[in-house]
Amino acid sequence: MKDRPPIIAPGYTSASVTDKISAVVLRGTPRWWFAAFGAAFLLVMLLLFTLGHLFLRGIGIYGVNIPVGWGWDITNFVWWIGIGHAGTLISAILLLLRQDWRNSINRFAEAMTLFAVACAGIYPVAHLGRPWVLYWLLPYPSTMGVWPQFRSPLVWDVFAVSTYATISLLFWFVGLIPDLATLRDRSRHRFARIVYGILAMGWRGSARHWHNYESAYLMLAGLATPLVVSVHSVVSFDFAVGVVPGWHSTIFPPYFVAGAIFSGFAMVLTLAIPLRALFGLEDFITDRHLQNMAKVMLATGLIVTYGYLIEIFMAWYGDNRYDMYMSVNRMLGPYAFQFWSLIACNVIAPQVLWIKRVRRSPAFLFVIAIVVNIGMWLERYVIIVTSLHRDFLPSSWGMYSGTIWDYSTFLGTIGLFLALMFLFIRFLPMISIFEMRAILPEARAEEVKE
Amino acid sequence: MTRRQPHRLYGMMAEFATPGDLVAAAEAARSAGYRRMDAFTPFPIERLSEALGHRPSRVPMLVLIGGIIGALAGYGLQYWISAVTYPLNVGGRPYNSWPAFIPVTFEVTILIAGIFTVFGMLALNGLPTPYHPVFNVARFALASRDRYFLCIESKDPKFDEAATRAFLADLRPSGVFDVEP
Numbered sequence: 001m002k003d004r005p006p007i008i009a010p011g012y013t014s015a016s017v018t019d020k021i022s023a024v025v026l027r028g029t030p031r032w033w034f035a036a037f038g039a040a041f042l043l044v045m046l047l048l049f050t051l052g053h054l055f056l057r058g059i060g061i062y063g064v065n066i067p068v069g070w071g072w073d074i075t076n077f078v079w080w081i082g083i084g085h086a087g088t089l090i091s092a093i094l095l096l097l098r099q100d101w102r103n104s105i106n107r108f109a110e111a112m113t114l115f116a117v118a119c120a121g122i123y124p125v126a127h128l129g130r131p132w133v134l135y136w137l138l139p140y141p142s143t144m145g146v147w148p149q150f151r152s153p154l155v156w157d158v159f160a161v162s163t164y165a166t167i168s169l170l171f172w173f174v175g176l177i178p179d180l181a182t183l184r185d186r187s188r189h190r191f192a193r194i195v196y197g198i199l200a201m202g203w204r205g206s207a208r209h210w211h212n213y214e215s216a217y218l219m220l221a222g223l224a225t226p227l228v229v230s231v232h233s234v235v236s237f238d239f240a241v242g243v244v245p246g247w248h249s250t251i252f253p254p255y256f257v258a259g260a261i262f263s264g265f266a267m268v269l270t271l272a273i274p275l276r277a278l279f280g281l282e283d284f285i286t287d288r289h290l291q292n293m294a295k296v297m298l299a300t301g302l303i304v305t306y307g308y309l310i311e312i313f314m315a316w317y318g319d320n321r322y323d324m325y326m327s328v329n330r331m332l333g334p335y336a337f338q339f340w341s342l343i344a345c346n347v348i349a350p351q352v353l354w355i356k357r358v359r360r361s362p363a364f365l366f367v368i369a370i371v372v373n374i375g376m377w378l379e380r381y382v383i384i385v386t387s388l389h390r391d392f393l394p395s396s397w398g399m400y401s402g403t404i405w406d407y408s409t410f411l412g413t414i415g416l417f418l419a420l421m422f423l424f425i426r427f428l429p430m431i432s433i434f435e436m437r438a439i440l441p442e443a444r445a446e447e448v449k450e
Numbered sequence: 451m452t453r454r455q456p457h458r459l460y461g462m463m464a465e466f467a468t469p470g471d472l473v474a475a476a477e478a479a480r481s482a483g484y485r486r487m488d489a490f491t492p493f494p495i496e497r498l499s500e501a502l503g504h505r506p507s508r509v510p511m512l513v514l515i516g517g518i519i520g521a522l523a524g525y526g527l528q529y530w531i532s533a534v535t536y537p538l539n540v541g542g543r544p545y546n547s548w549p550a551f552i553p554v555t556f557e558v559t560i561l562i563a564g565i566f567t568v569f570g571m572l573a574l575n576g577l578p579t580p581y582h583p584v585f586n587v588a589r590f591a592l593a594s595r596d597r598y599f600l601c602i603e604s605k606d607p608k609f610d611e612a613a614t615r616a617f618l619a620d621l622r623p624s625g626v627f628d629v630e631p
Contacts, residue, residue, distance in 0.1 A: 014492055014596035139531060147536040150528045151543060151550040159557040167564045174568055177577075178594070182492075185591040201572070202579030205593050207476075207502055209575045210494035215507035216571035220564060223513070227560045234553055437493040437596075443469060 007101040009283035014437045021433045022186050024279050037422040043415020050408045059129045061405040068388045068400035073127040075380040076410055080120035085228050086264020087113030092224035103435040104284045109268050110172040115420040117165045119413040153237035160234040171220050177203050178434040232260045245322040246387030255307030262300035263376035265293050269369035273362045284431055294359040301350040330386045339382050345375025460583035460631040461603040462614045464623035469495050472598035475621040476501040486606035490599040509571050516566025517559050524558030586630040
């Protein structure tokens with residue numbers, strides 16, 4: 001316990017924390033930023049090009065057909081939405097559990113949530129076939145007199161994902177208000193002062209403000225905690241409520257939620273490790289943070305592993321020939337390579353996190369995080385494709401593979417995610433300044449006195 | 451700008467270097483009989499609200515109201531659509547299939563409660579505030595960095611420019627400022 005690194009390096013004061021974090025935004029743009037943002041922006045162009053092509057030519061440009069009607073699209077949708085869940089976990093659940101190490105990573109984890117949900121949202125819409133009538137998903141009094149069918153998980157999904165996006169945005173913005181006020185007060189540029197001033201809405205850090213603010217923040221955390229669990233449960237219902245072998249399983253909701261947190265923490269590490277090095281923020285995002293995240297990743301990875309084992313066990317124990325065939329087909333069929341790669345990435349690779357030396361090495365953690373990201377993508381691919389491609393009737397079996405347009409959509413959303421992330425770290429404080437002040441020794445001294 | 455009449459001041463503000471000094475000053479001001487005052491800090495300090503005598507926040511009540519509205523609206527929407535205006539037979543299930551309506555009811559509950567939380571908090575705080583006199587004090591920009599301020603408003607019945615200035619100076623602040631309206 002004694003050699004645990006601190007959650008903030010010693011010697012910082014409220015002033016130096018403020019200056020150091022706001023300097024990232026207020027000092028000029030580093031040259032690498034233009035290159036990095038430019039590269040991401042090119043991928044955004046690729047995304048727009050692909051979507052343009054998709055809207056002109058139709059869904060046929062993707063590899064999906066009968067029997068495999070869901071392919072890369074829904075894989076990517078679930079992958080992105082899962083990534084978002086770690087942000088909510090860090091900002092809401094760890095707040096309720098009073099884990100104050102979250103204070104230096106919650107802001108960009110929340111931003112990650114928001115951008116991941118934005119990327120996820122593109123897929124179901126692109127996949128509609130007629131995306132221009134996507135408003136048919138919403139209950140509104142149409143002249144056709146038709147309404148959504150609320151017994152369908154696909155309709156639940158619309159409500160779950162849109163609520164999640166709204167609440168994540170509100171939570172993120174509420175967290176930003178005091179920091180926007182700091183930027184308004186610190187920035188010397190007139191235009192910046194006006195923009196931050198408008199966004200801060202006249203926040204002045206009054207005791208009365210903080211009183212309501214803290215209450216609202218806690219309430220939002222309390223609302224977001226069950227919400228995040230519900231969102232991935234509803235996503236898993238998209239599968240579990242169907243009758244397809246490999247989907248129709250009660251383990252899906254908990255197993256999906258654990259997988260979401262697993263992949264989300266992997267993504268937080270993927271972002272945090274390079275960011276803290278680029279901006280010299282090792283004093284705020286310390287090795288302790290990386291180690292804690294590695295531990296969460298290991299724990300959720302084990303839950304996911306349990307999910308894989310239970311799926312196989314239930315297929316055998318349930319004595320249903322279609323389920324049994326599905327399990328065998330997953331392991332030995334035409335997609336066996338993807339299945340075993342996913343096992344290598346999600347089950348075997350994270351086991352090195354038991355070793356303390358690995359948890360302490362940012363470079364090693366970065367590699368593991370990337371491997372888990374890939375593994376979790378493969379997991380969704382395997383669940384979707386291997387279940388659909390051989391279901392009940394051998395006469396309607398088929399094979400599936402993505403097309404170049406599937407790849408370009410995926411690359412495009414990665415570009416969109418990175419471009420939004422680069423804009424965020426350039427214009428907004430990527431670490432919550434006021435929450436960092438609150439964990440400083442000078443603020444702590446006040447609490448202890450009581 | 452010409453110096454205004456003393457009674458035209460918004461209030462009197464004292465600056466402190468540590469949160470402890472500010473809490474002590476707020477307690478002293480309250481026991482001296484001042485009521486219309488506010489403190490400004492770079493991060494939330496729980497004891498400050500007690501020291502200033504603030505009542506418990508009304509945000510949780512708003513969240514509850516929002517949640518109840520959301521739950522009723524969410525279920526009501528589904529009931530009205532599925533059982534009243536557009537009854538569909540889906541696999542022989544009842545029109546009012548309440549178990550299937552739970553997920554959307556839950557999501558709408560959270561959505562409306564969350565919106566009530568955020569906009570309720572902003573409304574209770576009077577935000578957005580396009581103009582506020584405390585910003586007329588140049589040093590006040592540090593309230594969002596590392597300084598702690600206590601402001602006694604001139605609306606306080608006990609406020610008297612000379613006496614209040616002397617009172618604040620007695621609390622060993624690092625500065626006392628007039629707050630122009």
